[in-house]
Amino acid sequence: MQSNITYSTFFEICLLLSVALPLASFIVSFAISEKYSWAVSITAPLLLLVSALSSSVVFFSLHDDQPFSIAWNWFVISGHPLTAGLLLNNLSATMLLVVTFISFLIHFYSIGYMAGDSSIRKYFAMLGLFTFSMLMIVLADNLLLLFVGWELVGFSSYMLIGHWKEKPAAARAAKKAFILNRIGDAGFLVGLMLLWTHQGSFALNQIGLTDAMAAWQTAASLCIFCGVVGKSAQFPLLTWLPDAMEGPTPVSALIHAATMVAAGVYLVIRTFALFTPIALDVVAVVGIITALIGAFAALGQYDIKKILAYSTISQLGLMVTALGAGASDAAFLHLFTHAFFKACLFLAAGAVIHALHHAQLQAHAHFDVQDVRNLGGLRKKLPVVFIVFILSGSSLAGLPFFSGFLSKDAILTALISWAGADFSWQWLVVGGAFTVTFLTVLYTFKMIWYIFFGSEKKTSELSISAPPAVMQVPLFTLALASLWIMVSWNPFVHTRWMNPAMEHSWSVTLFSIVWVIMALATAYFSREKSFYADVLFNAFYVDRLTDWMTKKIGLKVPAITITLDKKWIDGFIHATAYVQVLIAHVTGWIDRAFVDGTVNGMASFVRGVGSVTRTFQNGKIQLYIFWSIFTIIIFLIWTLL
Amino acid sequence: MFPVEHFLFLAALLFSVGLLIIITKRNTIMVLLGIELLLNASNLNLVAFNQLWPASVDGQMFVLFVIIVAVCEAAVGLAIVLQVYQYYQTSVTDSISELKE
Numbered sequence: 001m002q003s004n005i006t007y008s009t010f011f012e013i014c015l016l017l018s019v020a021l022p023l024a025s026f027i028v029s030f031a032i033s034e035k036y037s038w039a040v041s042i043t044a045p046l047l048l049l050v051s052a053l054s055s056s057v058v059f060f061s062l063h064d065d066q067p068f069s070i071a072w073n074w075f076v077i078s079g080h081p082l083t084a085g086l087l088l089n090n091l092s093a094t095m096l097l098v099v100t101f102i103s104f105l106i107h108f109y110s111i112g113y114m115a116g117d118s119s120i121r122k123y124f125a126m127l128g129l130f131t132f133s134m135l136m137i138v139l140a141d142n143l144l145l146l147f148v149g150w151e152l153v154g155f156s157s158y159m160l161i162g163h164w165k166e167k168p169a170a171a172r173a174a175k176k177a178f179i180l181n182r183i184g185d186a187g188f189l190v191g192l193m194l195l196w197t198h199q200g201s202f203a204l205n206q207i208g209l210t211d212a213m214a215a216w217q218t219a220a221s222l223c224i225f226c227g228v229v230g231k232s233a234q235f236p237l238l239t240w241l242p243d244a245m246e247g248p249t250p251v252s253a254l255i256h257a258a259t260m261v262a263a264g265v266y267l268v269i270r271t272f273a274l275f276t277p278i279a280l281d282v283v284a285v286v287g288i289i290t291a292l293i294g295a296f297a298a299l300g301q302y303d304i305k306k307i308l309a310y311s312t313i314s315q316l317g318l319m320v321t322a323l324g325a326g327a328s329d330a331a332f333l334h335l336f337t338h339a340f341f342k343a344c345l346f347l348a349a350g351a352v353i354h355a356l357h358h359a360q361l362q363a364h365a366h367f368d369v370q371d372v373r374n375l376g377g378l379r380k381k382l383p384v385v386f387i388v389f390i391l392s393g394s395s396l397a398g399l400p401f402f403s404g405f406l407s408k409d410a411i412l413t414a415l416i417s418w419a420g421a422d423f424s425w426q427w428l429v430v431g432g433a434f435t436v437t438f439l440t441v442l443y444t445f446k447m448i449w450y451i452f453f454g455s456e457k458k459t460s461e462l463s464i465s466a467p468p469a470v471m472q473v474p475l476f477t478l479a480l481a482s483l484w485i486m487v488s489w490n491p492f493v494h495t496r497w498m499n500p501a502m503e504h505s506w507s508v509t510l511f512s513i514v515w516v517i518m519a520l521a522t523a524y525f526s527r528e529k530s531f532y533a534d535v536l537f538n539a540f541y542v543d544r545l546t547d548w549m550t551k552k553i554g555l556k557v558p559a560i561t562i563t564l565d566k567k568w569i570d571g572f573i574h575a576t577a578y579v580q581v582l583i584a585h586v587t588g589w590i591d592r593a594f595v596d597g598t599v600n601g602m603a604s605f606v607r608g609v610g611s612v613t614r615t616f617q618n619g620k621i622q623l624y625i626f627w628s629i630f631t632i633i634i635f636l637i638w639t640l641l
Numbered sequence: 642m643f644p645v646e647h648f649l650f651l652a653a654l655l656f657s658v659g660l661l662i663i664i665t666k667r668n669t670i671m672v673l674l675g676i677e678l679l680l681n682a683s684n685l686n687l688v689a690f691n692q693l694w695p696a697s698v699d700g701q702m703f704v705l706f707v708i709i710v711a712v713c714e715a716a717v718g719l720a721i722v723l724q725v726y727q728y729y730q731t732s733v734t735d736s737i738s739e740l741k742e
Contacts, residue, residue, distance in 0.1 A: 619738055622672075626664045 007068055011061055015068075015086070018055035018100055019135050021047045025128030029121050037121050041114070044124040045107040048131065052097075052104040059097040062088055069141055069205075080200065087141035087204060091332065095138045095266060098339050099259050103131040105474035106254040109347055112470040113250055113354055123163055123248070130156035130255060137263050142202040143192055146267070150188070150227065153260050154181045160255060161247040173243035180240040180546070184230015191223030195274075207274050214276075221279040224271060225286075232264025232316045235290040239543040241313055242297075245305035249350030252305060257312050257346050258339040265319045265335050269328045284324020288432040291317025293542060295439035299446070303370045304349045307447050311396065312342055314436055318411055321433060325426075327414030334411055337403035337487060341395035344478035348389045351467040351475060352451065355382060359462040367458045372450035374459070379452040381464040384472055386452050388479040395482035397444040397520075398437055400513055406487045408437055413508045434515065441519035442526075449527050648689035655682035669725070669732045673718045680711045 025047040029040045062068060071085025088096070107127060114120055133156060136149030155178075162174030196202065198216045228234065233241035244256050255261070268275070268283070275283065294314030301307045315338050322331035356369040367374050379386040395404035415433050419426040467475075484490075492509050616627055659678030666672055684704045691700025726732045 621734055622664050629660060629664075 007061070011058065011068075012070075014054035014057040015088070018051045018058060018096065019086075019132070019139065021051035021054075022100075022103070022128045022131035022135065026125050026132060027128075029125035029128060032121065034121070040121050040124045041111045044128060045104065045111060047128075048100065048104040048107045051131075052100040055096045055100040058088070059093045062093045063090060071141060074145075082144065082202070083142065084145050085141040086139040088139065091266075091269060092138050094332075094336065096135065098336060099131065099134050099138060102258045102339060102343050102478075103127070103134075103254060105477055106250045106343070106347075109253075109350075109471050109474040110248075110250045112468045113350055114248060119163070123160070126156045126159045126163075127251075127254070130160065130260070134259050134263065138266065141204055143195065143204065143207075143271070144202045146204075146270075147188065147192060150231070150263070150267075151185065153255075153263065154178065154185070154231070157181075157244070157255050157260055160251040161244045163248055163251065164246070167246065169243075170246040173240070173246040177240040177244050180237045181230045184227045184237055187223045187226020187230075188228075191220045191225075191227070194220035194223060204270055207271055217274055218276045218279050221271070221275040222282060224267065224274070225279065225283055228264035228268055228320070229286065230264075231267075232261050232320065233290075233313050234264070234286050234317065234320055235293060236542060236546055236549070238290060238293065238313050239546055242306050242309040245303070245309050249305065249346060249353060252309070253343045253346030253350065256309065258343040261312060261316055262319075262335045262339060265316065265323065265331055268320070268323045269332055272323075272328050280324050280326060282324070284321050284426075284429055287317045287320030287322075287324050288429045288436075289317070290314070291321060291436045292432050293317075295436045295443070298443040299439060302372050303368075304352065304372055304447065304451070305346070305370055307372070307443060308342070308345055308349060311345075311440065311443065312338075314440065315342065315396075318408075318433060318436060321429060322411040322414055325415050325418035325429075327411065327418065330407070330410035330414040333487065334407035337395065337407040337482070340478050340486065341392040341402075341404055341482035344388060344392035344475065344482055345396060347471070347475055347478065348385050348392060351385045351388075351471055352378065352382065354471070355385075355464050355467055356459065356462070359459075359464045363462050365458070365462060372447060374457055375451045376454045376459070377452070377456035378459065378464075381456075381459070382452075382466065384466055385475070388475045389448055389452065391479040392482045393444045393448050397441040398512070398516055399520075400492065400516070401484050403482050403484055403486045405512075405516075406484055406493075409509055409512055410504075412437070412512060413505050416505075416508060437512070438515065438519045438522075441516060442523045445520065445523035446527065449523075642692075645689050645693060648685055648692075652682045652685040652689065655679075655685065667733045667735060669722045669734050670719070672734065673715065673722070676718075677711060677715065680707055683707065 025044045028043050028047070032039050032043070067087065067089040069085060069087045071083040074082045074084040076082070107124070110123070110127070114123055117123060130153055133149045133152030137146050137153065140146040140149060158174050158178040161177055162170050164170045165174075192202065194216055195207070198214075198220070199206065230237050241256055241261065245252055247256070291314045294310045294312070294317055298307050298310035298314060301310060315334070319331040319334050319338070322328075322334065352375070353369050356375075360366070360369060369375075391402075395402035398405045398408040412430075412433060415430045419430050466472075493504055617624075655678055659675045659682060662675030662678060663672050666675065684707055687700040687704050687707070691697065694700075722732055725737060729737055731737070
């Protein structure tokens with residue numbers, strides 16, 4: 001075990017607590033017996049609270065200080081020792097804080113949201129496992145350990161999407177998420193192998209320190225990006241994320257909005273040194289395609305959670321675009337702000353669904369509470385949720401005085417300076433990014449308008465009660481976290497107290513304020529207009545594309561390999577078998593006819609000679625005399641004549 | 642006086658008959674008789690050739706000698722045959738086949 005000694009033991013204990021307590025929560029949740037399953041909803045949030053507090057200690061004592069690393073020997077493979085360790089710098093410490101903090105709030109919220117659920121132990125256990133494995137991704141100092149965490153979050157995401165496993169749609173969505181992620185992860189694994197063969201190390205702080213611009217680096221970084229495409233729901237593997245909304249809403253908030261899907265972006269930032277310019281161009285193009293698809297598709301949805309899911313895809317696409325433009329700072333800033341406001345939006349949507357669902361049960365009414373067309377005018381019945389929704393929604397839309405505005409600004413500034421002065425394809429990306437921000441305002445406004453304004457539709461005769469306090473506390477905390485203060489003291493300058501080195505341009509800020517106001521105006525005047533279109537509702541049929549691709553590849557390739565196997569490999573084997581049998585028959589015949597024939601022939605010849613000579617000596621004395629006389633006569637005749 | 646060829650032919654005839662008896666007869670006594678015929682055939686030859694040299698009596702002496710030996714041989718041979726007969730209850734040569742496995 002090796003570590004630098006600039007940090008105190010207290011720091012190390014806090015670090016240990018923040019990582020180990022989610023795992024402890026996982027174990028405790030399973031250890032508590034079924035009878036006392038209510039206790040889980042106390043222990044799990046408590047453990048996470050301690051974890052979040054100790055991670056804030058870690059964050060504040062490490063921030064802007066030198067990085068901390070600690071490593072243990074893991075195993076030795078063919079003479080190469082591999083270490084497992086933690087690497088904390090500004091980036092991972094921030095992420096540590098975000099993950100534990102939001103995870104705690106979600107745990108807290110889940111006490112109210114999941115009350116009375118029959119498998120609450122499994123729910124909290126999986127949340128704990130998820131948080132632990134997410135921290136593994138965040139803190140790992142090498143890609144192999146990161147990959148282990150990567151797969152573990154995939155697993156816990158699968159378990160949580162399929163939490164209500166009795167719902168066929170949930171089970172299907174869980175399987176789909178798992179399989180699409182595996183496709184991406186296969187690429188990630190290949191990338192790891194490439195890295196190992198060329199660099200002989202998985203350590204994050206050694207990545208890209210050898211010769212830059214090598215072809216293998218492009219290949220390896222694109223392979224790692226495959227994993228990112230799967231995990232962060234980028235084009236063309238984006239369709240699992242809207243389906244994943246079948247899981248409980250707090251899960252959607254934690255995993256499919258704030259943390260896990262952002263892990264892909266985080267991974268690119270961690271391995272940024274590996275990405276060559278060509279790879280970055282690919283990343284930017286994939287990002288902007290995803291962002292546009294997500295933003296347009298969000299316009300065509302009516303399901304609250306689907307709108308938010310497509311919005312998440314779109315925002316992730318923006319982050320990935322920023323990464324492609326080389327602005328990992330801006331991407332991480334957006335990841336940071338997005339984690340708070342999107343978690344908040346999901347929790348608020350969850351609060352609406354929860355409240356309406358309970359009201360529905362009392363009134364024996366039956367309609368889809370997630371469909372925004374059935375809602376309306378809820379600002380009077382759910383004022384708390386309304387305020388929260390307005391705050392976090394404004395942040396998503398990127399209105400001034402909100403964190404979303406600053407991070408979006410950072411991305412746009414970085415994109416413009418990346419595109420340069422002359423017109424090139426990169427300006428298409430910039431144009432795409434501006435379109436996305438415009439559309440974001442549009443769909444956010446429409447969603448809020450549908451839910452909270454206008455006249456009440458199917459909810460008018462329901463008696464709706466405000467969400468319980470355990471749900472309100474996380475809502476307000478996260479809503480406050482979507483204000484500009486999270487990023488910077490100045491609401492118009494995103495060069496935050498976390499990273500003052502980023503560039504900032506007033507012209508971009510001014511333009512984006514004008515742009516947002518234009519978008520708001522458009523949204524207001526088109527508020528009654530439906531943007532529904534089949535192509536938007538189905539997200540440009542990307543699902544069919546992936547379906548078609550998986551069917552084409554998934555069915556054709558086995559068919560081809562089967563025919564190859566049957567016709568050629570089996571044929572070859574059969575042919576060799578036939579030839580062998582033939583040779584065996586020939587040699588067998590030669591053996592019988594010639595080898596055995598010689599031996600047997602000699603034997604029967606000898607036997608024949610023997611049986612002839614035997615007749616001379618049959619034990620009859622007179623015959624002997626006869627033959628003697630016969631011989632003598634012959635001899636006499638021969639000598640005398 | 643008869644030419645010597647007549648004796649030689651007679652002797653050859655006797656010899657052949659003797660051989661034929663030895664080969665074909667099953668009884669041991671008959672075989673002994675055949676042997677006597679062979680001896681007599683050779684005796685006939687001896688006296689016939691002696692006739693060509695009247696000064697010498699070697700041939701006749703040999704004949705007498707052969708007759709004596711033949712008597713002895715017949716006595717010993719018959720004695721053996723008697724013993725064999727007592728032991729095997731037969732004097733057929735083919736039946737006495739103890740040496741044959």
